[in-house]
Amino acid sequence: MLEIRNLHAGVEGAEILHGIDLAVNAGEIHAIMGPNGSGKSTLAQVLAGHEAYSVTEGEVIYEGQDLLDMDPDERAVHGVFLAFQYPVEIPGVNSAYFLRTALNALRTARDEEEVDAIDFLTLIRDKLKLVEMDEKFLKRSVNEGFSGGEKKRHEILQMAVLEPRLAILDETDSGLDIDALRIVANGVNTLYSADKATIVVTHYQRLLNNIVPDFVHVMLDGRIVQSGDKTLALELEEKGYDWIKEEHATHSV
Amino acid sequence: MTGSKKNTRHTASNHTSWVQKFESGLNGQSLRALRQRAIADFDRLGYPTTADEAWKSVNPSALIRTDFEPAAPASLADAELEPFTYPDLQGIHLVFVNGHYAPEHTSDIPEGINIANLADVYDQPLVKAHLGKLAQTTDLAFTALNTAFMRDGVFIHVQPNVAVETPVHILFITTASEIPTISHPRNLIIADENSQLSLVETYAGTGTETYFTNAVTEIIARDNASVDCIRLELQGTAGLHVANFQAQLGRNSRMTFHDFTLGGAFVRNDVNAYMRGEGSEATVNGFYALEGSQHVDNYTLLEHAEPHCPSHELYKGILGGSSRAIFRGKIHVHQKAQHTDAYQQNENILLSDNARVNTKPQLEIYADEVKCSHGATIGQLDENALFYLQARGIPKAEAKRILLRAFADDIIGRVTLAPVRSHLSDLIDTRLEHIDAKDTA
Ligand SMILES: Nc1ncnc2c1ncn2[C@@H]1O[C@H](COP(=O)(O)OP(=O)(O)OP(=O)(O)O)[C@@H](O)[C@H]1O
Ligand SMILES: [Mg+2]
Numbered sequence: 001m002l003e004i005r006n007l008h009a010g011v012e013g014a015e016i017l018h019g020i021d022l023a024v025n026a027g028e029i030h031a032i033m034g035p036n037g038s039g040k041s042t043l044a045q046v047l048a049g050h051e052a053y054s055v056t057e058g059e060v061i062y063e064g065q066d067l068l069d070m071d072p073d074e075r076a077v078h079g080v081f082l083a084f085q086y087p088v089e090i091p092g093v094n095s096a097y098f099l100r101t102a103l104n105a106l107r108t109a110r111d112e113e114e115v116d117a118i119d120f121l122t123l124i125r126d127k128l129k130l131v132e133m134d135e136k137f138l139k140r141s142v143n144e145g146f147s148g149g150e151k152k153r154h155e156i157l158q159m160a161v162l163e164p165r166l167a168i169l170d171e172t173d174s175g176l177d178i179d180a181l182r183i184v185a186n187g188v189n190t191l192y193s194a195d196k197a198t199i200v201v202t203h204y205q206r207l208l209n210n211i212v213p214d215f216v217h218v219m220l221d222g223r224i225v226q227s228g229d230k231t232l233a234l235e236l237e238e239k240g241y242d243w244i245k246e247e248h249a250t251h252s253v
Numbered sequence: 254m255t256g257s258k259k260n261t262r263h264t265a266s267n268h269t270s271w272v273q274k275f276e277s278g279l280n281g282q283s284l285r286a287l288r289q290r291a292i293a294d295f296d297r298l299g300y301p302t303t304a305d306e307a308w309k310s311v312n313p314s315a316l317i318r319t320d321f322e323p324a325a326p327a328s329l330a331d332a333e334l335e336p337f338t339y340p341d342l343q344g345i346h347l348v349f350v351n352g353h354y355a356p357e358h359t360s361d362i363p364e365g366i367n368i369a370n371l372a373d374v375y376d377q378p379l380v381k382a383h384l385g386k387l388a389q390t391t392d393l394a395f396t397a398l399n400t401a402f403m404r405d406g407v408f409i410h411v412q413p414n415v416a417v418e419t420p421v422h423i424l425f426i427t428t429a430s431e432i433p434t435i436s437h438p439r440n441l442i443i444a445d446e447n448s449q450l451s452l453v454e455t456y457a458g459t460g461t462e463t464y465f466t467n468a469v470t471e472i473i474a475r476d477n478a479s480v481d482c483i484r485l486e487l488q489g490t491a492g493l494h495v496a497n498f499q500a501q502l503g504r505n506s507r508m509t510f511h512d513f514t515l516g517g518a519f520v521r522n523d524v525n526a527y528m529r530g531e532g533s534e535a536t537v538n539g540f541y542a543l544e545g546s547q548h549v550d551n552y553t554l555l556e557h558a559e560p561h562c563p564s565h566e567l568y569k570g571i572l573g574g575s576s577r578a579i580f581r582g583k584i585h586v587h588q589k590a591q592h593t594d595a596y597q598q599n600e601n602i603l604l605s606d607n608a609r610v611n612t613k614p615q616l617e618i619y620a621d622e623v624k625c626s627h628g629a630t631i632g633q634l635d636e637n638a639l640f641y642l643q644a645r646g647i648p649k650a651e652a653k654r655i656l657l658r659a660f661a662d663d664i665i666g667r668v669t670l671a672p673v674r675s676h677l678s679d680l681i682d683t684r685l686e687h688i689d690a691k692d693t694a
Contacts, residue, residue, distance in 0.1 A: 048644045052636070076646035088641040092659030101655065102645035109646065141659075142641075158645060 001026045001063060001197050002166055008057035009046045015056065016042045018222040024166070027194045031208055031233060032201045034219030035241050040201045041085050043219070044170045048082035049075050062166065076102075077109040081164030083155035085171045085201075089143040095154070096138035099124065099161050106162060127160040130190060132183050148175035156187040163191070168199045173207040185210030205237040218244055268292045272401050283375045284384070284403075291390040291400035298394040321465050323402075324351035324427060324434035334358065337424055337457040337487060341672035344420040344453070347407055351427055352436025352466075354405040365415035366450075371406040371439055379410055384441050387471040387499035393523065395495045399469045403439035409450070411478075416449035420670055423453070425468065427492070429460025440470040444478040446503075451481045453673055456496070457516070458489030465493040476503040476530060482510045483673055487680075488517035490545075497523045502562075504530030511668050512539040512551075513677060515684055520549040528555070528562040528590075539568040540664040542681060543576035543608070544688040550579040555597070557590040557620075566597040569664050571657055572608035573688035580612045582627070588619040597627040602634055602660060604688060650689070657685045 007020040016039050024030055032040050046053050047060065049072035060067040067075060090098070104114040115123065128135060131153045143151050152172050159167055172184055188211050192198065200211055208216075208230065216232040217224045220241070225248045226232065236244075272292045276285065301308040327350050334348060345368065348358035354370040362368050374380050390397035407423050425438045444450045456466055466488065474480045480500075488494045494517040500508050514520055526535035541549050555564045570578050580599045601610040612629040634656055642652035661681050668674040 048640075050640050071649065072640060072643035073646050073648045073652075076644060082644055084641065084644075088635075088637045090635075090638050090641065090656070090659065092662050093655055098642075098645075101651075102642075102647055105648065105651070106646040162645065 002067075003061040004058070005060070006058035007043075007046070007055065007060060009042065009053050009055045011052060011054075016053075016222050017046065019058065020222075020224055022217065022224060024197045024199060026165075026197055028215065029192075029198045029200065029211060029213045031213035031216045031230075032199060032219055032224075033203065033216060033233065033236055038219040039222040040219050041170055042222075044082055044085075044168050044199075044201060047075075047168055048072055048080065073105065074109075076162070076164075077106055079165030081159055081162055081167045083152075083159060083167065083169040083172045085174070087143045087146075087151040087155055089141070089145075091141050091144050093142050094139055095142050096120075096124070098142045099138075099158065102158070103161055124161065127157055130160050131157045131187050133157060149177060149180040152176055152184060153180060153187075156184050160187060160191060165196050166199070167191070167196070168201070170201045171203065172200075173202050173204060181207065182210065205233050208233050220244060220248055268296055268401070275402055283381065287385050288401045291385075291397045294390040295394055295397035295401060298392070298397060301394055321433050321435035324353075324430065324436045324464070326353040326355075327351055327428045328355065328357070329426065329428065331358070333459070334424065334426065337426060337455055339422065339453070339672045339676045341675070342420065342422060342453070342670070343672075344422040347421070347423045349405055349423070349425045349438060351434065352405055352425070352438055363417065363419060365412050366417050366421075367408070367410040367412070368421065369408045371408045371441060372404045374408050377408075379443060380408060380441060383443065383471065383473060385471075387473070387501055387525075387527070388469045388497055393497060395467050395521075396469055396497045399437040399439060399467050399497070402437045403469070404437070406439035407442070408440070409442045409452075411444045411448040411450045413445040413475075414447045415445075417451070420451040420453055420673075422455065424455045424457065425466065427458040427460070427464050427466060427489070429462060430464065431462065433463045433465065435465040435467065438466065438468040440468075442470070442472045442480075444472070444474045444480045444506075446475045447477040448475075449479045451670060452483070453670070454482070454484045455487065456485070456494060457487040458492045460489050461491055462489070463491040463493065463518075464489070466495070468494075468496040470496070470498045472498075472500040472508070474500065474502050474506040474508050474533075476506060478503060478506045480506075480508045481669065482508070483668055483670065484510070484512045485677065485680075486512075486514045486516055486520060486522075488520070490516070490518060492517045494520045496521070499525045499527070500535070501527045501529050502533035502535060504559075505532040506530060507534040507536075509536040510538070511664065512537075513664075513681075514539065514541040514543075514549050514551075515680065517549070518547060520547075521552070522550065523552045523554075525554040525556065526564065527558065528564065529558050531559040532561045533559070534563050536565045538566065538664050538667055540661060540681075541568075541570040541572075541578060542661070542684045542688060543570070543572045543574070543578060544684075544691055545574045545576065547574070547576040549577070550581075552581045552583075554583045554585060555595060557584070557586040557593045557595065559587075560589065560591045560593070562590065563594040564596070566595075567664065568599045569660060570599075570601045570610065571604065571660065571685065571688065572601065572610060573604040573691060575605070575607040577608070578610045580610070580629070581615065582613070583615040583617065584625060584627070586618040586620050586623055586625070590620045591622045593620060593622075594624045595626075599629040600660075601629075601631045602657070603631065604634065653689055654682075654685060657689070658682065661685070
C-alpha cells in the first residue's frame with residue numbers, strides 16, 4: 001500500500017530526514033517511536049504534503065502512485081489521513097461546516113454525490129458517539145479553545161467521517177486522560193479493517209496496549225534505526241532509547 | 254497643484270465668487286454665512302499635500318486636479334439601480350443620481366419620520382441649527398469644499414419616542430461620464446430623544462471613468478436614541494471617494510456603524526463618533542477588500558467626552574494586488590470621561606507581496622479610570638490552517654476562500670439587518686474570489 005524509499009526531506013537548508021525506508025501493507029498497523037526531535041512528525045507531514053518541507057531525494061509510492069506528486073487535498077482524496085500532533089485552530093469556521101465541506105470535497109473528487117445537511121447530521125451523530133463527543137462541538141470554531149484532549153478526539157472524529165485507507169496518527173495519545181485514551185484507541189480499532197493501514201506515532205506503550213502494532217520502528221536523527229514486533233515497544237518502555245542510541249553510534253562509526 | 258492654468262474656478266481668489274454664483278442657482282440663501290466660512294476655510298487650507306500629516310502616505314494628486322465638472326442630473330431606470338440595492342430590503346428608499354435628488358425613486362414615508370431632500374429644507378430651524386456643526390470645516394479641506402457647494406442629500410428627523418421599523422436606504426449613484434465629474438452629497442440625520450433608526454448608505458458608480466464623490470454625513474443621536482448605520486462603498490474602478498461621517502451621541506444613546514469599502518480607486522473615510530452624553534455607546538466597525546492599485550484610508554476618531562461610555566472598534570482588511578490601506582484609529586478620552594471602556598482592533602491579511610498596510614493606533618487619554626485596549630495585526634493567510642483544510646481534502650482555492658470568508662464574517666456577521674447582511678455576504682464572496690484569482694494568476 002505504502003512504500004517509502006530512501007526519503008530525504010527537510011526545511012530550507014536543513015535536512016531532517018536522512019533516508020527513510022518503510023513499507024506498509026494493507027491490514028497492518030505500524031508504530032513509530034523515537035526521542036523528541038527525531039523526525040517523526042516531519043515524516044508524517046511530508047506524507048501529508050506540507051509545503052514547508054521539501055523532499056530532496058527518494059520516493060513514496062502509495063497504491064502504485066507517486067504520492068509526492070500529489071497536492072495535499074489529492075492525497076486525502078486517495079485516502080491518506082493525518083491526525084495532527086498539533087491540530088490547527090481555525091477561528092470563524094465551525095466544525096460542522098468544516099467536516100461537511102471536507103467530506104463533500106472528497107465525494108465530489110471521487111464522483112460521488114454530495115451529502116446534504118440532513119443526511120450529514122445523521123452521519124455525524126453516529127460518528128460523534130464513537131468518539132463520545134457532544135454535538136455542541138459542531139457549532140464551535142474548528143479546534144478553537146478546545147482542550148488538548150478534545151482536539152485529539154476531534155481528529156479521530158474527522159477520521160471517522162472521512163474514512164481513510166491510510167491513517168497516520170501523530171501522537172494522538174499525548175495529553176489524553178485514561179478515558180480519552182480508551183475512546184481514541186477504540187475509535188481507531190473500530191475504523192480499522194483489512195483493506196486499511198495505520199501508522200501510529202507515539203511515545204507510550206500504553207496506547208499500544210490498545211492499538212496493537214504488527215511492527216514497531218524506532219526513529220533516531222531522521223533515520224529508522226531499528227524495527228521489530230510489538231515486543232520492541234515493551235523493551236523501549238523498559239530501557240529507554242539510550243541502548244539504541246549507543247548501538248547506533250557504534251554501528252555508524 | 255496639477256491641472257491647467259486657464260481653468261480658474263478653483264483658484265483661491267475666485268472661490269468666493271464661485272460659491273456666490275453657485276448659491277444664486279439655489280432656492281434660498283439661508284446658508285450663505287456657512288458657505289462663506291467654508292470657502293474661506295478651504296482657501297486657507299488648500300488642497301491637501303503630502304506634507305499634511307493626514308495625507309502623508311498618499312499621493313492626493315488625482316484628487317486635486319482642477320477640471321472636475323459638477324455632475325449633471327441623469328435619470329435611471331429601476332433596473333439600472335438594481336445592482337446597488339438590497340433585493341430583500343423592505344425599506345424607505347431615496348436615490349440621488351450624480352448628486353441630484355431623483356424623487357421618482359422615493360418610496361412611501363411612514364409616520365413619525367421626516368425625510369426630505371436637504372436642498373428643500375435649508376430654512377427649517379432644525380437644519381439651520383445643526384447643519385455643519387459636527388462636520389467642522391476648519392481642518393478638513395474636502396469637508397469645507399462640500400459645505401461650500403452642498404445642495405442635495407438627505408435630511409431625516411425621527412421624532413421623539415418613535416421607533417422607525419423600516420430601514421432607510423439612501424443610494425448615491427454616479428453615472429458614466431467622459432468628463433470627470435464631482436458631487437458633494439450631504440446628509441443630516443437627527444434621531445430625537447428615545448427614538449430608533451436604521452440607516453443604510455450606499456455609494457456607487459456605474460462607469461470606469463474618473464469621478465469624485467465628496468460626501469459628508471452628520472448624525473445626531475439624542476438622549477436614549479438608538480441608531481444603526483451601515484455604509485457600503487461600491488464606487489467604480491476609477492472613482493475617487495472622500496467621505497466624512499460624523500456622529501454625536503447623547504446621554505444613554507447608542508450608535509453602531511458598519512462600513513464596507515469595496516470599490517473606488519482612492520477612498521478616504523473619516524469617521525468620528527463623539528460620545529457627548531454620559532453612558533452613550535459607540536460601535537464602529539469596518540471591512541475593506543482591495544485589489545489592483547486601490548488605496549483606502551480609514552481615519553477614525555472615537556471621542557469620549559463623558560463618563561461611562563463604552564466604545565468598540567474593529568476594522569478588518571484583505572488586500573491583494575498592489576493595493577494600499579491606511580488605518581489610523583484615534584481614541585480621545587477627555588479628562589472627565591472616567592470609566593471609559595474603549596476597545597480598538599485592526600486586522601489585515603495581505604494576499605500579495607506588493608500589497609501594503611499602514612496601521613496606527615493613537616491614544617490620547619486624560620482621564621485616569623479608563624480601560625483601553627488596542628491591537629493591530631498584519632499578516633498572510635495562515636499557512637498551517639490552509640494545510641489543515643487541504644489535508645482534509647479541500648482544494649487549495651476553496652480552502653483559501655473559506656479562511657478569507659471566516660475572517661470577513663467576523664464583521665459581516667455583526668450586521669443585524671438580515672437582507673443587507675446577506676447581500677453584503679454575496680458581494681464580498683464575489684470580491685474575494687476575484688482578488689484571489691488575480692493574485693494567484
Ligand atoms: N518547520 C520547521 N522548521 C525548522 N525546523 C524544523 C521544522 N520542522 C521540524 N524541524 C526540526 O526537525 C527536527 C525533527 O522535528 P519533528 O517535529 O519531526 O520531531 P518529532 O520526532 O516529531 O519530535 P516530538 O516527539 O517532539 O514530536 C527537530 O529538530 C525540529 O526542530
Ligand atoms: Mg512530533
